[in-house]
Amino acid sequence: MITRLSHTTIYVLNQDSAYDFYINKLGFKVVDDLPMGKDTRWLTVSPPEQPNLEITLFPITVGKMFPEETAKTIIDLVKNGKFGSGVFECTDIYATYEELKAKGVEFTKAPKEEFYGIEAQFKDDSGNWFSLQPKSNFESSKK
Amino acid sequence: MPAEQYQKVYLYRRIVQAKLYIDNNYSQSMDVSNISDEAYFSKFHFIRLFKKTYGKTPHQYLIFVRIDKAKNLLKAGNPVSDVCFSVGFESISSFSGLFKRTIGLTPSAYLGQHQQRQAAIAKTPLKFVPGCFIDNNGWAENSNFGEVSK
Numbered sequence: 001m002i003t004r005l006s007h008t009t010i011y012v013l014n015q016d017s018a019y020d021f022y023i024n025k026l027g028f029k030v031v032d033d034l035p036m037g038k039d040t041r042w043l044t045v046s047p048p049e050q051p052n053l054e055i056t057l058f059p060i061t062v063g064k065m066f067p068e069e070t071a072k073t074i075i076d077l078v079k080n081g082k083f084g085s086g087v088f089e090c091t092d093i094y095a096t097y098e099e100l101k102a103k104g105v106e107f108t109k110a111p112k113e114e115f116y117g118i119e120a121q122f123k124d125d126s127g128n129w130f131s132l133q134p135k136s137n138f139e140s141s142k143k
Numbered sequence: 144m145p146a147e148q149y150q151k152v153y154l155y156r157r158i159v160q161a162k163l164y165i166d167n168n169y170s171q172s173m174d175v176s177n178i179s180d181e182a183y184f185s186k187f188h189f190i191r192l193f194k195k196t197y198g199k200t201p202h203q204y205l206i207f208v209r210i211d212k213a214k215n216l217l218k219a220g221n222p223v224s225d226v227c228f229s230v231g232f233e234s235i236s237s238f239s240g241l242f243k244r245t246i247g248l249t250p251s252a253y254l255g256q257h258q259q260r261q262a263a264i265a266k267t268p269l270k271f272v273p274g275c276f277i278d279n280n281g282w283a284e285n286s287n288f289g290e291v292s293k
Binding site: 007032034036037040042056063064065091092094095098099102 | 158162
């Protein structure tokens with residue numbers, strides 16, 4: 001029986017820049033930051049109120065997992081915003097939107113009332129996009 | 144933008160401005176009046192709006208930020224007394240008491256727990272990484288990997 005998700009991966013173009021984005025802009029917490037050889041780190045972060053979910057900020061580097069052509073393809077897909085990587089829940093969406101915008105986060109959609117609730121969308125520093133929704137959206141959908 | 148929406152956006156920007164003021168000045172002595180002045184609100188109106196937005200009063204949020212920053216500084220290996228004053232507390236006993244009530248450990252126990260984990264990571268780093276990532280990336284075979292355990 002599967003009980004929960006412990007790790008998930010977001011592919012990033014540069015781990016230093018991703019660290020700055022997820023920690024200093026989004027306010028996530030570092031769980032592990034370990035060097036793995038010369039050019040790679042095992043870098044995992046968690047949303048502030050979800051410490052047992054580790055999001056791996058994984059670099060797309062040529063190696064055993066990504067041969068050169070594969071790495072190039074994935075880099076292009078990430079850069080071009082082809083990966084929608086998840087939905088982040090927030091307390092107050094308007095306040096969160098204003099704060100993240102003030103910190104330089106690029107929004108592709110300002111908060112808007114949709115049939116499923118209010119939603120905004122933003123991109124990380126690599127090009128991965130995320131939906132941002134208030135907790136109330138999920139509470140009402142579970143009723 | 145319609146006037147009503149403009150007012151709402153303006154209000155949110157002022158609340159966010161107050162939150163960012165706390166985020167950036169937590170190490171200084173401040174009270175709610177400092178913070179509400181920063182957002183151009185009356186004290187009581189400000190407390191009500193801040194709590195509605197963030198689920199905490201400005202004072203509760205300030206304490207939350209100070210404890211959070213203290214955790215980071217302790218993890219970086221700073222002594223408890225230095226951490227206490229650099230996050231804006233004026234006495235080690237009030238800092239330690241509040242830290243324990245919030246985190247469940249005294250600052251020195253938290254520091255010790257983190258140092259133990261760091262020592263374990265330095266000794267066997269791959270134990271802290273799921274095996275599938277190690278296999279798929281060939282990290283166990285990586286010739287540079289010895290650098291990690293030094």
